[in-house]
Amino acid sequence: xxxxxxxxxxxxxxxxxxxxxxxxxxxxxxxxxxxxxxxxxxxxxxxxxxxxxxxxxxxxxxxxxxxxxxxxxxxxxxxxxxxxxxxxxxxxxxxxxxxxxxxxxxxxxxxxxxxxxxxxxxxxxxxxxxxxxxxxxxxxxxxxxxxxxxxxxxxxxxxxxxxxxxxxxxxxxxxxxxxxxxxxxxxxxxxxxxxxxxxxxxxxxxxxxxxxxxxxxxxxxxxxxxxxxxxxxxxxxxxxxxxxxxxxxxxxxxxxxxxxxxxxxxxxxxxxxxxxxxxxxxxxxxxxxxxxxxxxxxxxxxxxxxxxxxxxxxxxxxxxxxxxxx
Amino acid sequence: xxxxxxxxxxxxxxxxxxxxxxxxxxxxxxxxxxxxxxxxxxxxxxxxxxxxxxxxxxxxxxxxxxxxxxxxxxxxxxxxxxxxxxxxxxxxxxxxxxxxxxxxxxxxxxxxxxxxxxxxxxxxxxxxxxxxxxxxxxxxxxxxxxxxxxxxxxxxxxxxxxxxxxxxxxxxxxxxxxxxxxxxxxxxxxxxxxxxxxxxxxxxxxxxxxxxxxxxxxxxxxxxxxxxxxxxxxxxxxxxxxxxxxxxxxxxxxxxxxxxxxxxxxxxxxxxxxxxxxxxxxxxxxxxxxxxxxxxxxxxxxxxxxxxxxxxxxxxxxxxxxxxxxxxxxxxxxx
Amino acid sequence: xxxxxxxxxxxxxxxxxxxxxxxxxxxxxxxxxxxxxxxxxxxxxxxxxxxxxxxxxxxxxxxxxxxxxxxxxxxxxxxxxxxxxxxxxxxxxxxxxxxxxxxxxxxxxxxxxxxxxxxxxxxxxxxxxxxxxxxxxxxxxxxxxxxxxxxxxxxxxxxxxxxxxxxxxxxxxxxxxxxxxxxxxxxxxxxxxxxxxxxxxxxxxxxxxxxxxxxxxxxxxxxxxxxxxxxxxxxxxxxxxxxxxxxxxxxxxxxxxxxxxxxxxxxxxxxxxxxxxxxxxxxxxxxxxxxxxxxxxxxxxxxxxxx
Numbered sequence: 001x002x003x004x005x006x007x008x009x010x011x012x013x014x015x016x017x018x019x020x021x022x023x024x025x026x027x028x029x030x031x032x033x034x035x036x037x038x039x040x041x042x043x044x045x046x047x048x049x050x051x052x053x054x055x056x057x058x059x060x061x062x063x064x065x066x067x068x069x070x071x072x073x074x075x076x077x078x079x080x081x082x083x084x085x086x087x088x089x090x091x092x093x094x095x096x097x098x099x100x101x102x103x104x105x106x107x108x109x110x111x112x113x114x115x116x117x118x119x120x121x122x123x124x125x126x127x128x129x130x131x132x133x134x135x136x137x138x139x140x141x142x143x144x145x146x147x148x149x150x151x152x153x154x155x156x157x158x159x160x161x162x163x164x165x166x167x168x169x170x171x172x173x174x175x176x177x178x179x180x181x182x183x184x185x186x187x188x189x190x191x192x193x194x195x196x197x198x199x200x201x202x203x204x205x206x207x208x209x210x211x212x213x214x215x216x217x218x219x220x221x222x223x224x225x226x227x228x229x230x231x232x233x234x235x236x237x238x239x240x241x242x243x244x245x246x247x248x249x250x251x252x253x254x255x256x257x258x259x260x261x262x263x264x265x266x267x268x269x270x271x272x273x274x275x276x277x278x279x280x281x282x283x284x285x286x287x288x289x290x291x292x293x294x295x296x297x298x299x300x301x302x303x304x305x306x307x308x309x310x311x312x313x314x315x316x317x318x319x320x321x322x323x324x325x326x
Numbered sequence: 327x328x329x330x331x332x333x334x335x336x337x338x339x340x341x342x343x344x345x346x347x348x349x350x351x352x353x354x355x356x357x358x359x360x361x362x363x364x365x366x367x368x369x370x371x372x373x374x375x376x377x378x379x380x381x382x383x384x385x386x387x388x389x390x391x392x393x394x395x396x397x398x399x400x401x402x403x404x405x406x407x408x409x410x411x412x413x414x415x416x417x418x419x420x421x422x423x424x425x426x427x428x429x430x431x432x433x434x435x436x437x438x439x440x441x442x443x444x445x446x447x448x449x450x451x452x453x454x455x456x457x458x459x460x461x462x463x464x465x466x467x468x469x470x471x472x473x474x475x476x477x478x479x480x481x482x483x484x485x486x487x488x489x490x491x492x493x494x495x496x497x498x499x500x501x502x503x504x505x506x507x508x509x510x511x512x513x514x515x516x517x518x519x520x521x522x523x524x525x526x527x528x529x530x531x532x533x534x535x536x537x538x539x540x541x542x543x544x545x546x547x548x549x550x551x552x553x554x555x556x557x558x559x560x561x562x563x564x565x566x567x568x569x570x571x572x573x574x575x576x577x578x579x580x581x582x583x584x585x586x587x588x589x590x591x592x593x594x595x596x597x598x599x600x601x602x603x604x605x606x607x608x609x610x611x612x613x614x615x616x617x618x619x620x621x622x623x624x625x626x627x628x629x630x631x632x633x634x635x636x637x638x639x640x641x642x643x644x645x646x647x648x649x650x651x652x653x654x655x656x657x658x659x660x661x
Numbered sequence: 662x663x664x665x666x667x668x669x670x671x672x673x674x675x676x677x678x679x680x681x682x683x684x685x686x687x688x689x690x691x692x693x694x695x696x697x698x699x700x701x702x703x704x705x706x707x708x709x710x711x712x713x714x715x716x717x718x719x720x721x722x723x724x725x726x727x728x729x730x731x732x733x734x735x736x737x738x739x740x741x742x743x744x745x746x747x748x749x750x751x752x753x754x755x756x757x758x759x760x761x762x763x764x765x766x767x768x769x770x771x772x773x774x775x776x777x778x779x780x781x782x783x784x785x786x787x788x789x790x791x792x793x794x795x796x797x798x799x800x801x802x803x804x805x806x807x808x809x810x811x812x813x814x815x816x817x818x819x820x821x822x823x824x825x826x827x828x829x830x831x832x833x834x835x836x837x838x839x840x841x842x843x844x845x846x847x848x849x850x851x852x853x854x855x856x857x858x859x860x861x862x863x864x865x866x867x868x869x870x871x872x873x874x875x876x877x878x879x880x881x882x883x884x885x886x887x888x889x890x891x892x893x894x895x896x897x898x899x900x901x902x903x904x905x906x907x908x909x910x911x912x913x914x915x916x917x918x919x920x921x922x923x924x925x926x927x928x929x930x931x932x933x934x935x936x937x938x939x940x941x942x943x944x945x946x947x948x949x950x951x952x953x954x955x956x957x958x959x960x961x962x963x964x965x966x967x968x
Contacts, residue, residue, distance in 0.1 A: 055516035055517065055518065055519075056487075056516055156604045156605075157371075158604060159604070186370035186371055186543065186605075187370060187543065187545070187584055187587045187588055188370060188583060188584060188587045188600060188601035189370075189600075189604070190587070190589075191587040191589075191598035191599060191600035191601070192600040192601075192602075194589070194598055195597050195598060195600055198597065213516065213517065214517070214589070215517075215591055216588075216589040216590060216591040217589045219589060219590070219591060219593070219595060220589050220593075220595055220596065220597075220598055221595070222595075239595065243591065253518060254517060254518065255591060256521075257517045257518050257520065257521040258517060258546065258591045259520075259521075259524075259544060259546025259547045259549065259550050260546050260549060260550070260590070260591065260592070261545040261546045261548075261549045261573065261585060261588050261590070262549055262573060263549045263550070263569045263570050263573050264570070264573075265549070265550075269521065269525075271518075271521045271522055271525050272518045272521070272522070273522070275486040275487075275488055275489070275519065276516075
């Protein structure tokens with residue numbers, strides 16, 4: 001057990017490169033590797049939620065899956081309760097899987113279409129030889145026990161997502177990677193699921209890594225927020241601070257791009273130009289410089305990659321001009 | 327101002343695969359679209375907003391779907407539902423154009439984007455290939471694609487998601503349509519790209535003076551870009567208002583609940599308001615008001631009798647399908 | 662045909678129809694059976710297959726003549742169908758109906774055994790290659806490419822040439838061993854896409870081992886192509902056996918199989934088409950019935966196919 005206040009999860013310099021395919025039947029030179037995750041570090045204390053925000057291609061999903069060792073990392077370390085996740089043998093990894101779980105984005109692909117809800121929830125209990133009741137799990141996620149006999153295609157998106165959450169809970173984990181758990185849901189159902197996740201966290205003392213592309217959703221669940229761009233964390237701060245005073249121009253732009261349900265909101269919208277570059281060919285210097293709207297953007301941004309550094313205590317940003325935010 | 331597109335009593339039903347029932351996907355929908363305005367149609371999945379937009383150009387797959395007799399879709403005084411196939415084709419893509427949610431599947435992967443953009447101009451304006459290509463390059467420039475002379479020969483897979491959506495817009499606008507139907511145009515895109523596309527649509531609408539029917543589930547998108555809003559639930563229009571009035575005085579409890587459920591970037595961390603339950607199945611809408619099983623205010627009358635669209639006291643043209651309009655004192659939550 | 666033969670035939674037909682009727686009755690109560698009988702062709706396919714199995718079992722009761730006896734090589738060759746010789750006689754004056762009936766035993770056996778070997782092997786190789794990727798995939802799939810490039814007849818001829826007195830059952834297994842390449846490609850493609858699906862990732866995250874993931878999560882969802890290729894595989898094996906018989910290395914004469922009946926009747930196909938037509942018809946019937954039944958199995962395994 002970890003002492004209160006210490007760390008539950010620690011990620012150190014995590015790197016995941018997907019090697020490029022080789023031409024000439026695997027004999028030629030490989031194409032450029034895709035740097036999906038390029039040196040990511042963070043920690044999460046027990047019972048807290050870290051929101052990991054980024055657009056598609058930022059590497060946020062890869063971080064979550066590599067941490068659970070669902071993909072092998074290229075380099076780096078993940079410590080869970082002090083254990084090196086990447087150094088475990090098969091038996092100890094299996095034991096660890098009880099403590100680290102994942103909830104997926106797409107409720108249509110995350111459940112086996114040929115298994116009933118009961119079969120889906122019973123399987124993890126079988127694997128780990130646990131005594132648990134399917135009905136209790138269903139009750140905990142707010143589903144009637146009658147759902148046990150249903151197949152996934154008979155459920156709505158929100159109900160499926162609840163089953164996915166029950167499956168993750170079945171092994172009584174301490175840590176859950178929530179990989180965009182509400183992005184595919186309708187607004188009214190999204191609120192239900194977010195509230196459920198918050199309730200479960202309070203009740204079970206869960207720790208979350210909450211991956212999302214939507215800063216507004218993250219605001220309602222996260223204690224800390226890390227923003228990713230092109231495989232790197234560009235800003236990491238307590239939630240209240242990042243929303244009040246973003247230090248990285250990308251975070252500023254992301255915040256301003258969220259459409260607000262208020263027609264009188266006359267905020268200055270920053271519309272970024274261009275697309276995120278391919279992670280196979282990241283630009284030199286600051287990865288964000290080709291799209292950066294910061295007025296002080298200089299030659300330095302084009303050549304020298306800014307390190308992720310503390311700007312104020314607890315507030316990290318990777319921008320040469322973080323002291324003078326936009 | 328004269329109405330450009332008038333939809334009256336539109337009913338589009340689907341016969342479910344095994345003949346076990348009829349899904350009343352769109353059930354008596356009426357609204358007007360005026361020249362140059364943006365009308366938002368908002369609702370969650372299953373509310374019938376997409377089927378409504380497909381019905382306008384008669385793109386609903388038949389069977390299993392069919393538009394019931396008695397429905398009217400009138401464009402510049404002509405009932406689109408009564409047109410012959412060639413007459414309809416002359417309207418599609420020419421006077422009324424459409425863009426879709428998924429720019430990857432909406433483009434044909436084996437033709438260059440230039441060919442696809444030019445196609446509508448060749449069909450409708452009988453341009454030569456060469457002239458159409460020039461128009462296509464112009465359109466690419468108009469939608470903000472850099473190096474249009476080179477991009478015109480690209481294939482869809484060579485472009486990013488945002489670029490593909492720009493190509494879709496260029497395709498839709500090449501004939502300068504009077505109405506653009508945009509069905510969730512930014513849902514598949516990242517936030518920063520979404521902002522680009524929405525800004526582009528605003529600019530193009532301003533420059534070309536077309537009316538836009540903006541179909542979306544995102545109240546934030548509507549707030550920033552629509553002049554008037556139609557809220558749909560369970561195949562019905564439940565509220566219509568100008569954008570300002572809708573967000574200021576949401577009258578239907580569904581609109582109210584939906585607004586409260588949106589995670590706000592400017593609100594502190596707190597529990598979100600959630601609408602309990604699910605959207606019912608289109609084969610079995612509840613009796614009475616279709617929202618009553620999820621409504622915090624519902625009383626006997628709501629179960630017994632479905633309200634019509636009632637004029638609210640907020641402003642002219644603000645209507646809501648709710649008995650609360652007649653008995654506002656009941657708006658105290660019963661929980 | 663004696664009265665007894667007609668009676669036995671009638672009984673076989675009635676029993677087959679009754680079996681299907683009884684199963685359909687069950688379908689009223691059980692969801693899975695209801696899905697099985699969703700299509701009308703499934704009932705027909707199942708009925709015909711049941712009937713053929715009964716024919717194979719009761720061959721002595723249905724056949725009026727010894728299938729291998731040359732009745733009268735002078736006067737009774739290539740007789741057209743009649744009440745005595747229901748489907749005529751072949752160029753060696755044997756009764757086509759009797760041979761067809763006995764051939765059912767041989768041909769159904771060959772088809773089932775060959776296809777079973779092929780599908781089992783194809784599924785195994787496809788699943789391993791698709792699930793484990795990397796070098797396992799590379800090695801197995803290059804092997805499949807080689808297998809697909811080799812002419813099958815040639816390989817089988819080699820086997821016969823190298824192993825004198827090869828038992829026929831072994832040849833059938835050899836047919837199976839050379840027929841799985843296509844199946845393995847289909848299965849691999851399916852597994853490749855399934856292994857990316859979130860429910861497979863979820864099972865791994867829960868600590869499920871590879872074998873559990875493959876057996877419980879991947880293969881059931883790949884059932885459709887496997888079943889279809891099994892049904893088509895049976896037909897393929899039957900036709901291959903016909904080709905081998907034609908080359909003289911199929912079922913050893915004088916025993917009858919549908920394949921060697923076609924081969925034997927070929928020389929007189931214009932003057933006495935019945936000795937090739939009916940075995941050919943039987944093969945088509947089996948393939949079509951199997952496809953009908955396969956559709957039913959596919960639907961039964963897939964809860965999304967609402968009845």
